[in-house]
Amino acid sequence: MSRKLKEKSLFDSIEENQVTQALLGVKLDFSQSVGDPMVEIGRLGLVEFCDKDKFESFEELKGEVKKLFNIYVFKPAKTLNQVFSFNSKFTHNSTSKNFNERFRQAIEQYSELIKESKNGYCLACGKKDNLCSVSKTILPLTTGNSNANFTSNFSTQFLMCKECMTSLFFAPMNMQKTAGRMGFMISNNEEINKFWSEENIETFNANIVKNIDSLVDSKINIFENFIYKTIEELQEENLFGDITFYLISNTDKRSEVTLIHVTENQMNFINHVAPKFFKDALPTKDKDEWNYLLFKYSKQERKEDGKNVKFEDEVIKNKDYKSTMKYFNPLIKNFIQGKSILYFLKKNRCSWHLTQIYLKEIQGMREERLVVLKKVANRLQELNKGDKEFIRKIVFPLERTKSHGEFREKLRELMRKFLTKSNEPLFTADEMVFQILPSGESWAETKDILLIALYEKITLDDEIKEEFEKHITQEGDSEDE
Numbered sequence: 001m002s003r004k005l006k007e008k009s010l011f012d013s014i015e016e017n018q019v020t021q022a023l024l025g026v027k028l029d030f031s032q033s034v035g036d037p038m039v040e041i042g043r044l045g046l047v048e049f050c051d052k053d054k055f056e057s058f059e060e061l062k063g064e065v066k067k068l069f070n071i072y073v074f075k076p077a078k079t080l081n082q083v084f085s086f087n088s089k090f091t092h093n094s095t096s097k098n099f100n101e102r103f104r105q106a107i108e109q110y111s112e113l114i115k116e117s118k119n120g121y122c123l124a125c126g127k128k129d130n131l132c133s134v135s136k137t138i139l140p141l142t143t144g145n146s147n148a149n150f151t152s153n154f155s156t157q158f159l160m161c162k163e164c165m166t167s168l169f170f171a172p173m174n175m176q177k178t179a180g181r182m183g184f185m186i187s188n189n190e191e192i193n194k195f196w197s198e199e200n201i202e203t204f205n206a207n208i209v210k211n212i213d214s215l216v217d218s219k220i221n222i223f224e225n226f227i228y229k230t231i232e233e234l235q236e237e238n239l240f241g242d243i244t245f246y247l248i249s250n251t252d253k254r255s256e257v258t259l260i261h262v263t264e265n266q267m268n269f270i271n272h273v274a275p276k277f278f279k280d281a282l283p284t285k286d287k288d289e290w291n292y293l294l295f296k297y298s299k300q301e302r303k304e305d306g307k308n309v310k311f312e313d314e315v316i317k318n319k320d321y322k323s324t325m326k327y328f329n330p331l332i333k334n335f336i337q338g339k340s341i342l343y344f345l346k347k348n349r350c351s352w353h354l355t356q357i358y359l360k361e362i363q364g365m366r367e368e369r370l371v372v373l374k375k376v377a378n379r380l381q382e383l384n385k386g387d388k389e390f391i392r393k394i395v396f397p398l399e400r401t402k403s404h405g406e407f408r409e410k411l412r413e414l415m416r417k418f419l420t421k422s423n424e425p426l427f428t429a430d431e432m433v434f435q436i437l438p439s440g441e442s443w444a445e446t447k448d449i450l451l452i453a454l455y456e457k458i459t460l461d462d463e464i465k466e467e468f469e470k471h472i473t474q475e476g477d478s479e480d481e
């Protein structure tokens, strides 16, 4: 061996030694939140699982990683495929089904990453240098080519700091199976994130003891229902905030991400109108109008294919009221997606009370507008000399208006009619311009609000009920069925 070559190899081994020494002294800090949702949910899971957010050394952290990989690999075997993408090295290289070998490989890969020290900025948190070059195929819950599970775009290799890379491995345990994929959420309220992580890790650990698949299963196959149930639970803990819910997949076929943002307003509304949702009893309309409405739509759905029989058995006979959330519900779907639910309120002749809370909390409607619209509805009631006649001559013609112009014209007509019986106008010109149909507000929604106030006071006999159903369904294209 030439002298020069010998020197180089000596130098290499010194350098390697220095790296190892450097690693031993490195402290790891998981206490700061990071921008990437996948890394963040993993970080929160890690902190909860390890019950600490700072580590003195890699050796200490590696103990926890070993514990985790041990669960991923050795607990019910199918788990591994749910956690890691099918083209992941964790699954792909280990088709031998030799779990010891899989475990060894996993730890080895992790150790290799820890040893790297590349310059640049971490993709997730922006930290500078001492990074590792990560290939997407080793990461849990990543998918095929488009790799949509990350918010930042990258090619097959990208740089991450050791903390963020490690966090990713802890992401699956802080998610819940729903709608055939994995769902998770991140809130602007730290306490909500804490609550979510605590619940998940508790269930995750309990599943290990029970020797069932460790990943947390929500048992709800409809994403919107899953979200509804989650925000309901948060209110029982008096936790409020804006939340983004993510639904991701770890198979290559459907790698898209679904995002739904839920606002604090939506949570406030639920808090007002839905105390203890279906916890121990079914709602009745008098007691609990909103929950009754939800119940009605869960029950009604899928009548055609006979699945409501299942609902009767599961929910009512078994008194398993929480299972209501397993059934498709167009009202929940619209509500969670932030679409207007006025149509549902009108069709079910809901109270002004409920409507008002909805309009104030969710739509942020001005109190003055609500007062004027309610006043107009009350005055129109003065023309009521019998429900049947009133509904046919006053209410249905309003219902039938199809445009801003028609609706306005109908209101003017009612104004003239009202003046023949009263000294006061139905509404003033100012009220018309600023409260009833101010520019920028939807005329159709205004119409619905007015009609809700009118329907509330009217009793429908069977004959009128039939006409009512016909009217509302005709224009009801907002209801997804």
Ligand SMILES: [Zn+2]
Residues within 6 Å of the ligand: 122, 123, 124, 125, 126, 127, 160, 161, 162, 163, 164, 165
């Ligand atoms: Zn980082």
